[in-house]
Amino acid sequence: MPLRRVEGDWRVKLKAVDFVGVFLALAGTAVLLLGLNWGGGEYAWDSAHVVATLVVGAAVSAGFVGWQWKGARVPLVPMHIFRSRIVNGACLTMFANGWNFLVQIYYIPAFYQLVFGYSTVKAGAMLLPITLLQTFSSTLSGLIVHWVGRYRECILVGWVIWAIGLGLFSTLDRSSGLGKQIGYGILTGVGVGNTLQPALIAVQAGVGRRDMAVVTSFRSFIRNLGGTLGLAVAGTIINNLLATSLTSLALTDPEKRSLLSSPHNYLSKLSTEDAEHVRSVLIPAYRHGFRVVFVVGAALAAAAFVVAGWLMPQVELRRVDDEELKEEGKLRIRGNGDEERAGKK
Missing domain, CATH: 1.20.1250.20 (MFS general substrate transporter like domains)
Structure with missing residues (x-):
């Protein structure tokens, strides 16, 4: 595969990375999956641990979607x-x-x-x-x-x-x-x-x-x-x-x-x-x-x-x-x- 020369300042490229989107995606997914793994196993589905993690995970994931839609200049997932x-x-x-x-x-x-x-x-x-x-x-x-x-x-x-x-x-x-x-x-x-x-x-x-x-x-x-x-x-x-x-x-x-x-x-x-x-x-x-x-x-x-x-x-x-x-x-x-x-x- 022929390589194409990379051009441009690395600092400018680093600033274009959507770090806020990365944080929201990781946080939302991690908390949401934690609640799903806890539910029915370590804790009951209606326990405070499971409900809290599912609600927080869903809210952060919704925040990620909103950020990708309206906030990010170069989004991780373009809508x-x-x-x-x-x-x-x-x-x-x-x-x-x-x-x-x-x-x-x-x-x-x-x-x-x-x-x-x-x-x-x-x-x-x-x-x-x-x-x-x-x-x-x-x-x-x-x-x-x-x-x-x-x-x-x-x-x-x-x-x-x-x-x-x-x-x-x-x-x-x-x-x-x-x-x-x-x-x-x-x-x-x-x-x-x-x-x-x-x-x-x-x-x-x-x-x-x-x-x-x-x-x-x-x-x-x-x-x-x-x-x-x-x-x-x-x-x-x-x-x-x-x-x-x-x-x-x-x-x-x-x-x-x-x-x-x-x-x-x-x-x-x-x-x-x-x-x-x-x-x-x-x-x-x-x-x-x-x-x-x-x-x-x-x-x-x-x-x-x-x-x-x-x-x-x-x-x-x-x-x-x-x-x-x-x-x-x-x-x-x-x-x-x-x-x-x-x-x-």
Whole structure:
């Protein structure tokens, strides 16, 4: 890649950095995610700790949006990028992508351990069909977009397959064979891969060159935000179902918190008979909780399919200045080569 000489005073460039926006973005996101991680875990959702952090985080995040809209001279996230339908569609679908991806990576091994009784190593190995097929399908879909010049079909097919895969995961029980477990993982991995690379190509094609870096980074931020929120909500769903089922065990509040935070450690301290009794209550509750989490993920994937079909139309991938920029790059490479040869002489 030919390098372009950087010009201008570094002091002027430093003053152009939106430090206020950086502070508001970091503060708002950190406080908001802290409340989401606390809720349903260390503190109840209606506790002062959770309510205060969520309110403050939301207020600071709203302040960040207002600052980017009216206050910043060179904003981190220019508001004009949201005039593009593709940018809005990519942000919404990448939120669902991050939610489902992190939730399945985190909870599928736990699902196999608690429902099927697999060891830690085997439960982790059951993620291989997802991760391997995700890598393969992401690469293949990127090549298909390059060859055909269209991304829309790959994205829509990916969301359909992902919704089917997660929906099938919700049907697994102890009687389900290894073939089903691997097959559903393959479907899920193919769905993940087809929604990643083509969506990146789409969002970059939907804006001008000067905004490509901004929309790419913001897309990744939204994806990470969706993943964090998804983990918090999934954990809350499972913990609430467990807490409801544990009422029959007559445990104290400290014992409930210890069991919910680390079931294996808690069960290891009990006698064999007591541990089996707790497991007889715990495993069905976990199974139900995992099923709900997978169904929610499938519903999100289906909703993302609708959003992608509505807000992510096909646009021309070639730009009018492509050839001009290619020629400019070739000339710069030749110029760099000539300068190096002149320096050696």
